[in-house]
């Protein structure tokens with residue numbers, strides 16, 4: 001029965017012993033796990049830690065700014081931000097297959113990360129936000145037990161190409177323990193208790209081919225949805241909620257004219273393990289507010305729909 005403070009103290013000591021005076025590199029994504037590793041390693045190692053944050057152009061609204069604000073300005077962590085939006089968009093152009101898009105995004109991330117790592121001198125260790133369920137999952141997939149429907153790129157890939165020793169201070173912890181550590185380390189609660197966000201980001205929430213125009217529209221619609229969920233108290237009652245961009249045009253009437261604009265789908269689910277999920281029974285008034293705001297405040301969207309599919313058979317993400 002350890003307290004978060006004791007776990008931190010213990011891990012700080014272990015990391016210091018493992019790393020000594022040498023340097024550690026961490027890929028910071030803005031997600032809970034890598035954020036907690038960053039805060040923990042910063043406490044243990046200070047300037048011996050360098051984080052690389054790759055902006056792939058498929059992040060949520062203001063996400064890059066928030067990461068820099070929290071870690072660089074607020075906590076004084078050394079963070080290199082790489083603006084790789086154009087590079088990701090170029091690689092993704094013309095590709096509409098979901099698994100192919102995932103592979104491109106994962107591989108491009110590794111390329112960009114490797115390049116940045118190569119510019120930093122004297123790196124001996126690579127830190128990763130691997131948590132206990134990841135360890136179990138990748139062990140299971142090696143023995144062929146896991147049914148891998150989608151190629152998650154959170155674990156694997158990097159260590160082989162980097163030839164660095166691994167630092168994985170969260171390896172023995174469950175998600176709720178990681179969150180409690182994050183709070184204890186001073187991370188903002190809304191970062192630590194954020195819904196999960198897939199590695200390929202908005203790349204799997206823009207159906208089919210990815211374009212910057214689509215990503216920009218989706219970011220704004222998603223931000224409105226999340227803002228209203230938080231305002232109404234529903235954010236914490238749902239396990240994951242987000243907007244999806246549908247690349248189809250639907251008719252809308254604006255003044256005297258008819259316009260064909262894009263369609264946004266809203267998805268919100270309740271789940272414990274993300275293997276099965278029920279669509280969240282959000283109040284009609286809330287859905288009405290979100291829909292009105294998206295259609296009235298944004299250009300380019302004429303219609304909003306709510307996804308009432310459960311998993312199985314529908315997955316949580318649309319791709």
Ligand code: XMP
Pocket residue numbers: 102150151152153154196197198199200204240274311314315316317318319
């Ligand atoms: P699905 O859509 O399979 O999602 O019901 C289950 C959970 O996994 C997340 N997800 C991903 N996470 N890379 C990730 O890191 C991916 O490619 C990916 N696909 C789905 C999804 O957001 C949900 O939490």
